[in-house]
Amino acid sequence: MMDEVMKLAHEPMFSNFTWGELFPMEILMGDGKGAALLLDNRIPWILMALRNNFGPVTINTWHNGGQFSYRGYRPWNVKVGKPFSQHKFGRGIDFDVKGMTAEEVREAIKKDQKFWLEKGITRIEDKVSWNHLDLAMVKTPFMEPQKQIVFFGA
Numbered sequence: 001m002m003d004e005v006m007k008l009a010h011e012p013m014f015s016n017f018t019w020g021e022l023f024p025m026e027i028l029m030g031d032g033k034g035a036a037l038l039l040d041n042r043i044p045w046i047l048m049a050l051r052n053n054f055g056p057v058t059i060n061t062w063h064n065g066g067q068f069s070y071r072g073y074r075p076w077n078v079k080v081g082k083p084f085s086q087h088k089f090g091r092g093i094d095f096d097v098k099g100m101t102a103e104e105v106r107e108a109i110k111k112d113q114k115f116w117l118e119k120g121i122t123r124i125e126d127k128v129s130w131n132h133l134d135l136a137m138v139k140t141p142f143m144e145p146q147k148q149i150v151f152f153g154a
């Protein structure tokens with residue numbers, strides 16, 4: 001069972017992003033590739049665009065001996081972060097870009113907001129040492145289309 005889960009964790013889910021990068025061990029143990037249903041359909045496209053624009057992107061690292069398990073999909077019983085974190089809806093990702101600081105990534109996204117809004121990013125967490133993006137609903141006056149990504153404080 002454990003071997004199977006570790007094998008799946010290293011298998012690509014889309015492009016070169018692996019199952020382990022997007023899901024913690026307990027989720028892969030529960031339903032294997034059935035976990036795909038937990039992730040918003042726009043997330044793969046956003047991650048591939050990030051990688052294509054900025055370079056290698058790191059999300060979870062548990063399957064490679066690292067400390068991160070909950071930077072992609074985050075189960076409801078996990079106490080890390082906010083109770084209704086977008087991670088718990090499969091609409092939030094924490095990541096690092098190789099060779100760039102979080103602030104440099106935020107600045108680059110800020111400069112090209114139309115592109116990233118079209119990909120589905122609605123919010124980015126500001127002033128933290130990692131990058132958090134999500135696809136939460138952002139209420140605009142009269143529900144007109146969102147024109148800018150919301151940079152929010154913790």
Ligand SMILES: [Zn+2]
Nearest residue numbers: 092093094132
């Ligand atoms: Zn986050």
